[in-house]
Amino acid sequence: MKLSQLLGEAATAGLGDLDIAGVTADSREVRTGYAFFAVPGHAGDGLGYAADARARGASVVVAPRAAEVSLPLVVVPDVRASLAHAAARFYPRQPRIVAAVTGTSGKSSVVDFLRQIWIALGREAASLGTIGLIDKSGAHYGALTTPGPVALHQTLDELCAGGVTHLAMEASSLGIDQRRLDGVRLCVGAFTNFSRDHLDHHRDLEEYFAAKMRLFDTLLQTGQTAVIDADSAVAERVAAVCAARGLALFDVGAKGRAIELLSVAPSALATRLTLRHAGETYDVDLPLAGGFQISNALVSAGMAIASGEAPGRVFAALASLRGAPGRLELIGQRDGAPVFVDYAHKPDALDKVLATARELAKGRLVVVFGAGGDRDKGKRPLMGEIAARAADIVVVTDDNPRSEEPAMIRAAIVAAARAAGSAQIHEIGDRRAAIETAISWLRDGDALIVAGKGHESGQIIGDQVLPFSDRAVVEAALRGKAE
Numbered sequence: 001m002k003l004s005q006l007l008g009e010a011a012t013a014g015l016g017d018l019d020i021a022g023v024t025a026d027s028r029e030v031r032t033g034y035a036f037f038a039v040p041g042h043a044g045d046g047l048g049y050a051a052d053a054r055a056r057g058a059s060v061v062v063a064p065r066a067a068e069v070s071l072p073l074v075v076v077p078d079v080r081a082s083l084a085h086a087a088a089r090f091y092p093r094q095p096r097i098v099a100a101v102t103g104t105s106g107k108s109s110v111v112d113f114l115r116q117i118w119i120a121l122g123r124e125a126a127s128l129g130t131i132g133l134i135d136k137s138g139a140h141y142g143a144l145t146t147p148g149p150v151a152l153h154q155t156l157d158e159l160c161a162g163g164v165t166h167l168a169m170e171a172s173s174l175g176i177d178q179r180r181l182d183g184v185r186l187c188v189g190a191f192t193n194f195s196r197d198h199l200d201h202h203r204d205l206e207e208y209f210a211a212k213m214r215l216f217d218t219l220l221q222t223g224q225t226a227v228i229d230a231d232s233a234v235a236e237r238v239a240a241v242c243a244a245r246g247l248a249l250f251d252v253g254a255k256g257r258a259i260e261l262l263s264v265a266p267s268a269l270a271t272r273l274t275l276r277h278a279g280e281t282y283d284v285d286l287p288l289a290g291g292f293q294i295s296n297a298l299v300s301a302g303m304a305i306a307s308g309e310a311p312g313r314v315f316a317a318l319a320s321l322r323g324a325p326g327r328l329e330l331i332g333q334r335d336g337a338p339v340f341v342d343y344a345h346k347p348d349a350l351d352k353v354l355a356t357a358r359e360l361a362k363g364r365l366v367v368v369f370g371a372g373g374d375r376d377k378g379k380r381p382l383m384g385e386i387a388a389r390a391a392d393i394v395v396v397t398d399d400n401p402r403s404e405e406p407a408m409i410r411a412a413i414v415a416a417a418r419a420a421g422s423a424q425i426h427e428i429g430d431r432r433a434a435i436e437t438a439i440s441w442l443r444d445g446d447a448l449i450v451a452g453k454g455h456e457s458g459q460i461i462g463d464q465v466l467p468f469s470d471r472a473v474v475e476a477a478l479r480g481k482a483e
């Protein structure tokens with residue numbers, strides 16, 4: 001492909017006729033004839049790797065500023081956006097329907113539910129996000145929630161070639177901000193909710209909010225639909241952003257107008273809902289527990305309807321939804337006490353999941369959790385406080401300490417937990433021992449939530465990833481054996 005086709009004629013300053021064999025922002029992936037996009041990153045500056053790119057055969061560097069690089073160089077105003085658009089042109093095919101969801105919590109659940117609804121309605125559907133790419137061939141785990149633009153466009157092209165017509169994808173705030181989704185031909189966008197997260201990357205909550213809003217004020221086009229959880233505290237602000245862009249608003253929830261949640265009747269691990277949409281009333285038996293799962297299910301139903309599906313069929317499909325892996329997933333029981341694995345690793349998610357579990361526990365509520373190293377330190381005391389207030393027994397353990405001293409992370413949680421509530425607070429660093437001990441304490445009517453790692457398959461200590469699965473450890477402990 002010619003450079004002019006990748007970047008647009010105006011941008012290429014006389015170099016438009018160069019044949020380009022591939023695009024990348026990582027010099028280590030450069031092959032002969034590639035265009036190397038020099039991205040100023042968090043850890044390094046791509047221009048510093050131009051010599052490496054040249055040595056590996058790059059034929060041109062695309063950069064945000066002029067520099068001495070011994071290769072033809074094209075300067076562009078927004079190099080991450082140029083990379084994303086170039087990747088979209090290099091890998092041109094995309095599923096006909098691409099729906100993206102943003103929000104602090106619920107994204108992985110929503111994309112999983114939307115894929116399940118589409119499949120139930122006979123569509124060739126896939127989902128992409130934190131738990132990987134899930135299509136009919138199975139689950140393929142990826143490192144990022146929203147992949148980098150080159151990997152993303154390659155994936156979209158491959159999915160399309162494989163016959164996938166409908167894709168539900170997570171739009172992380174970092175992904176949106178870093179232009180990973182620029183060039184994706186979106187049809188529908190959705191917003192779940194907003195609370196504290198990623199303050200290790202965004203300067204403050206306003207900046208984090210603005211990053212999410214880019215999905216609505218820039219990436220979606222006038223006339224397209226935005227589905228919003230109307231019960232979110234920021235729903236009105238999001239609606240105003242959507243209105244200013246000329247998006248069609250589809251709001252869902254107790255305060256929703258497009259799908260109005262009229263009543264909720266919880267029963268053990270399921271919930272009966274009555275909904276109103278376009279003047280019709282629907283009864284739905286949602287086979288999931290928890291108010292937050294209702295929100296997620298309604299957002300996914302809204303996205304399915306916005307993508308052209310018949311509402312009656314969409315609501316009928318909700319009756320067979322399965323929870324996303326590691327999201328309030330019931331693994332088994334010990335003496336009448338259910339044990340769940342959940343991915344709450346931020347304050348609001350922990351609050352929501354413990355509130356749900358409290359309703360399921362006739363006896364004591366037990367929680368095992370920790371907090372990630374090299375991540376927002378501010379969330380540690382908040383999570384300690386929430387756990388101590390919501391649970392009866394709190395076991396603070398390790399969750400991906402990365403380069404930090406694990407005991408320091410635990411200490412920050414434990415101190416806040418001890419100051420906050422009347423719960424028993426225990427500290428057991430070894431996560432396997434923490435889970436096994438908590439399970440050994442269970443009595444009839446109790447409930448245990450093992451939070452923070454969900455689907456994850458490793459414990460990151462230093463720069464090593466040791467195989468570890470909460471699910472496997474819980475299963476083994478419930479069988480009464482070491483895993």
Ligand SMILES: CC(=O)N[C@H]1[C@@H](OP(=O)(O)OP(=O)(O)OC[C@H]2O[C@@H](n3ccc(=O)[nH]c3=O)[C@H](O)[C@@H]2O)O[C@H](CO)[C@@H](O)[C@@H]1O[C@H](C)C(=O)N[C@@H](C)C(=O)N[C@H](CCC(=O)O)C(=O)O
Nearest residue numbers: 025026027039041042043044046049144145146148172174
């Ligand atoms: C902090 C962050 O967001 N980093 C992401 C970002 O990297 P960066 O642009 O800052 O890169 P950098 O390391 O400073 O390097 C600068 C440039 O030099 C290049 N380079 C580097 C080394 C080399 O030898 N040669 C070379 O060319 C790099 O490819 C890069 O283009 O852009 C890269 C490409 O898109 C991402 O792979 C990378 O994700 C890292 C691995 C990461 O861990 N990101 C996490 C925090 C993340 O993005 N998480 C979100 C949210 C998760 C959620 O809430 O669900 C996600 O979407 O997953």
Ligand SMILES: Nc1ncnc2c1ncn2[C@@H]1O[C@H](COP(=O)(O)OP(=O)(O)OP(=O)(O)O)[C@@H](O)[C@H]1O
Nearest residue numbers: 104105106107108109130292327343344349352353
């Ligand atoms: N709508 C919601 N509101 C609040 N908490 C939620 C909601 N949905 C899920 N949660 C909680 O957040 C956890 C993560 O859910 P999920 O993976 O669906 O969200 P996510 O937005 O993809 O999160 P991440 O950004 O970590 O990938 C769940 O395990 C649950 O504890």
Ligand SMILES: N[C@H](CCC[C@H](N)C(=O)O)C(=O)O
Nearest residue numbers: 345371372375399400452453
């Ligand atoms: N995408 C999130 C996931 C965190 C999961 C939790 N187990 C942790 O390691 O903090 C992050 O990397 O911050």
Ligand SMILES: [Mg+2]
Nearest residue numbers: 107108130145
């Ligand atoms: Mg996710």
